[in-house]
Amino acid sequence: MPAERLCINPQSPDEEVLRYAAQxxxxxCVIGIPTDTLYGLGADPFNLAxxxxxxxxxxRPETRALPLLVNSVEQALLLARDAPPTFLKLAQEFWPGALTLAVTASHRLPLKVTANTGRIAVRWPRSAVVDRLIAEFEGPITGTSANISGFPACSSAEQVIKQLGDRLPLVLDAGETGASLPSTIVELQDDSWRIIREGAIPEAQIRRALN
Structure with missing residues (x-):
């Protein structure tokens, strides 16, 4: 069956639509969701199925971990174990926004979400849809890009449906995200850090924030 497609206002999302999606x-289930960068696949990270x-x-190869989305720094800290000081520094500087932070995962998270690495990438997007969906669901959700592995990432619901429409029950359509770049991913380990993927936030801004 083709995915159900529901339009949602990205600035002022309809609570009834969000409640429906949270169900x-x-x-x-895995659903297509808009973020502030590209469209993602939202699901319960604590549900192994x-x-x-x-x-x-x-x-997607199961050797690649699944990034998670949150709607507060506090929620992110519950997913991390012994987050280094650089985590809070970068979170306070760039969240909500296009920065993903990779840290040691909490023991609460299923190891499968981390691809058996014990590491997790987490982000708080600047998205009213994601914020309120997480609030309605009452927990973090996955945020891997909504595309077939190896295919282009999607910036519209139309593109998501073209690639994955027969594999998803629901896609929330907020129109074009207006972004061409994914989030920047920074790996944090004790006092050290490195950029895994440079995206919407340039490396120079990360360096300035940490100096």
């Missing part, structure tokens, strides 16, 4: 997450479904939907 899919509660049931262990949902996690396995993401890998199936994307055709």
């Amino acid at each position: 899919f997450l509660t049931r262990g 949902a996690v396995e479904e993401i890998y199936r939907v994307k055709g």
Whole structure:
């Protein structure tokens, strides 16, 4: 069956639509969601069946961890174990925004989400849809890009449906995200850091924030 497509206002999302979408997450489904950068695949990271479904939907190797989305720094800290001081420094500077921070994962998280690495990448997007969906669901959600692994990332619901429409039950359509770059990913380990992927936030801005 083709995915159900529901329009949602990115600035002022309809609470009824969000409640409906959260029900899919509660049931262990994977859905297409808009973020501030590109479209992502939202699911419950604590539901192993949902996690396995993401890998199936994307055709993603299970050796690659799944990034998570949160709606507060406090929520992010619950997913991390012994987050270094650089975590808070960067989170306070760039969140909500296009920065993903990779840290040691909390023991609360299923190891499968981390691809058995014990490391997790987490982000608080600047997105009213994601913020309120997480609030409605009452927990963090996955945020891997909504595309078949190896195919171009999607900046519109139309593109998501073209690639994954027969693999998803629901896609929230907020129009074009207006972004061409993904988030920047910074790996943090004790006092050291390195950029895994330079995206919407340039390395120079990261360096300035940490100096």
